[in-house]
Amino acid sequence: MKTRRYPCLLLFSALLSIPYLGAQTVTIDAYRLADVTTLDAPFRFHIGDDPDFANANFDDSAWQLLKPGESLPSAHLPDLQPDTTWSRIHLHIANPMGPLGIAITISDGLPYEVFANGRQIAISPSMHAKAPQYIRPFAIELPQSSDIVLSVRCLVTAHTTSQLFPLARFQIGQLGAIRSATELERIRSFNNSTLVSFLLGLIYLAFSAVALSLFLSQRNHLEYLWLAIFCLFSVAYHGAFTAINVGAISATLLHVMFSVCAGWATLLSSLEFVLCFSRAEHVRPARFVQLVMLFCPLLALAQFERAYGIALISTFLVLLFLMSFYLVQAIRRGRAESWLLLPSFAIWAFNGLLSMAAIFYPSSVPLLSGIHFGYVGISFEDIGGFVVAFGFLVVVLFRFIRVSSAEQRSAAEIAAARTVQQILIPETIPAITGLTIESAYLPADEVGGDFFQILPQPSGTTLIFLGDVSGHGLKAAMTVSLLVGSIRTLTDFLQSPAQLLTRLNQRLVGHSSGFATCLILAISPDGLLTYANAGHLNPYLDGHELESEPNLPLGLAPDVTYTESTMHLNSSQRLTLLTDGVLEATNSKTNALFGFDRTREVSTQSAQSIAATAKAFAFGAPQADDITVLTIQLVAT
CATH class of the missing domain: 3.60.40.10 (PPM-type phosphatase domain)
Structure with a gap:
């Protein structure tokens, strides 16, 4: 089902928006409302909580007018966390012909409930836990009435970092069209992120099992063990992401911090893998960076979003430099297999930097959507992570085969030497x-x-x-x-x-x-x-x-x-x-x-x-x- 967005006015004959600074009533011609439409009209917005805010006759004329996805005025930011927000709009339905429906997108997966003329008509699954839970928009049936006052009550949790109007998107259309659109969006979202993340988690788990079996065969090669640890932390990261994304667990501070710590542990273990693999001689700079990594998640815990972004990108840059330095040194010392790491390492570095910059500086760096294979999409960040893990595994297998061959030759030589010695x-x-x-x-x-x-x-x-x-x-x-x-x-x-x-x-x-x-x-x-x-x-x-x-x-x-x-x-x-x-x-x-x-x-x-x-x-x-x-x-x- 096609979705249309009207920047300022919804087609004059279908939707008539009252001016931005006037009342918040929007007239909708249901007869001409064939597709799912994204409503761009302003809502009345207020920070605070009162059951009367849901009543249709409540006077909200003193409330701030904000459009979905708009930045919050700076005056509201100090009072936002944690608190309850209300958003209200008056819909006048002209030429009703069958049930209408709406779909609401709330930023950061915040818990919310929806009222129509004072009666609750929808509640998000995360509202019971009172914690963010990334639930995709679902169809909400509107009551059969020509005048509907919609009220959206949203709980803003303590660790919310967004500075946008919590109501990110508001869609309206025939109920069947809304249901089809939300189901299609849910499938696309699952295929583009959740499915790939789940599959990557399984692949990393298989990689870790292979690396661990290699380590058990050659215990003096710690790089095998650190590759297994790197893959296990990647499993934890993708597992937490998948569980939060499908709504299996709420995005509480504990769960979010688990995902953050797993991500940092993945970076730390990747550096330790390179140190062991390259037989690095000067490891003090690497140990200092690893120590810094242990404290970086505290910035996320303290909700210092900008400082955390700077720390993540700068630490990642230093990490790239150190890993490149140790690999080059290994190549100079004759460890030719280190060359095999450089291509996958370069792809990982590029995608990692691009993704981080897009997340923390979206106005300057666009976030690339990735690559789609039919109905399944994979982000460039996941591509980079998979490529480096696959590169690590290939190089480790190459070294394992080489070392095994050398050990077999050595064992044969020792057996022959022992035989000669026993004779003599x-x-x-x-x-x-x-x-x-x-x-x-x-x-x-x-x-x-x-x-x-x-x-x-x-x-x-x-x-x-x-x-x-x-x-x-x-x-x-x-x-x-x-x-x-x-x-x-x-x-x-x-x-x-x-x-x-x-x-x-x-x-x-x-x-x-x-x-x-x-x-x-x-x-x-x-x-x-x-x-x-x-x-x-x-x-x-x-x-x-x-x-x-x-x-x-x-x-x-x-x-x-x-x-x-x-x-x-x-x-x-x-x-x-x-x-x-x-x-x-x-x-x-x-x-x-x-x-x-x-x-x-x-x-x-x-x-x-x-x-x-x-x-x-x-x-x-x-x-x-x-x-x-x-x-x-x-x-x-």
Whole structure:
């Protein structure tokens, strides 16, 4: 049904308006009133409440004359909140032919009731709760009378911020036409805002479920969690908007503030998502902005409308700048997926700024209606919000797939390295006449580079190797494999620890990107000990550190000459060899290292006891490096 609006006079033959400053009587020719007509005539307006205001004979000539949607005179504003307003008009119906109807639009969803000649003919659903409730105009049947004095009683609540005449629009026409027009308007309003907001809420809920499942799979990526939180706050925002818009809940201050806080929480969580996603380094400005965001809803609570608008737009501008800065920094640091956020981020920024400016400065910035798909419309603000959420999700999925692939490759490498290491680390100690050797090997969470070999020689001498390769994972395991293979080859014709270190160094230089420390002992049947050290920890003899010549680790320089030391062992002495996993065991509560002093104190214990003591010292902290301990004692024969 088509709606017509007459700016000053309704068609002279159909409607005859009395001059603006005269009486408020309007004559309507029902015979020529075919369509729904928007009445632009002035109403009598008064602030205050009295049941007599509904009576047809009440003298309202002293009341202010205002047209629907007109701004209230500044003199009325201080007395408006909270209070009751009355609006009255006298309709003279000429040539009545069937029932007439009206539809009233009240600004801000304020509660209202309508009287005709002193009798109540309509009441808004929000009147019972005495709180705003966004109910679309509905058809109100006028009584069968040629003269009708309409009185509209409206409750202005404490948090109303509008400065307009509460009666925003007044439509009149044949009752059937009014019913059709209001029903069509209700459907259009639902399709253009409520339906889209409801669907967006469901989409955000699905996004949050996906993001949360990603976080549960990769808990060290907090950006997944913050994306889920961002989407959940968006669900809360759109849910509150939908509930208020369909009239499911009243627009009380509590409900409005919930919607406002959900909107601010969405902005705050979007910034936190970008911080986590970009691995931002300088976050103090962002923390300050987030702190400001926590207090901005108080401006809405205090009804400082202009200050709130300024705070919202300025904070949003700063937010855009910070998010752009962190994304650009991430791109410069090589996080290429950050590029994918920029297009959706730009659309969100443009639509957000345009919508905010249109809401708070409507005279300067027009509010664009959005895009319509048949009978369904979506605002540019909702488009921007959906695009940025979809962009966030796409980028997160891209990172999740990339990280999952990297983790799978890493897991495969660790498994391969663990297999190599298990092959190279002796499972049992060979029985050697005259020696008691104990070993303890506790592998780290990530494959380390510890290795040891115990090789009895045909001459009766026993060669013992203990070393640690730099790095972790498959590369370290392959370096260990190279060293162990070289050891088993070289010991066929060499037994001097110094010469063995020299040849191992030559094998390692140029064939590995890392280096290795190594301690070699040669123990003869009569107890003669010869040892050489390539940057490894010195051995302990009965709780005292054995000094050795300082030498470079293997693999750092090609022309290194290693020296060796000798001494004689007796059957009462215990020799202890270990790797730096013992010294570097870190206490999870104090961050203290196990250190040299504790190592020296426990060096007289068994290999298993030393390793267990170092591991227990960490109090459950992840083991960062392998722990390897060997104890050697001469047995009298």
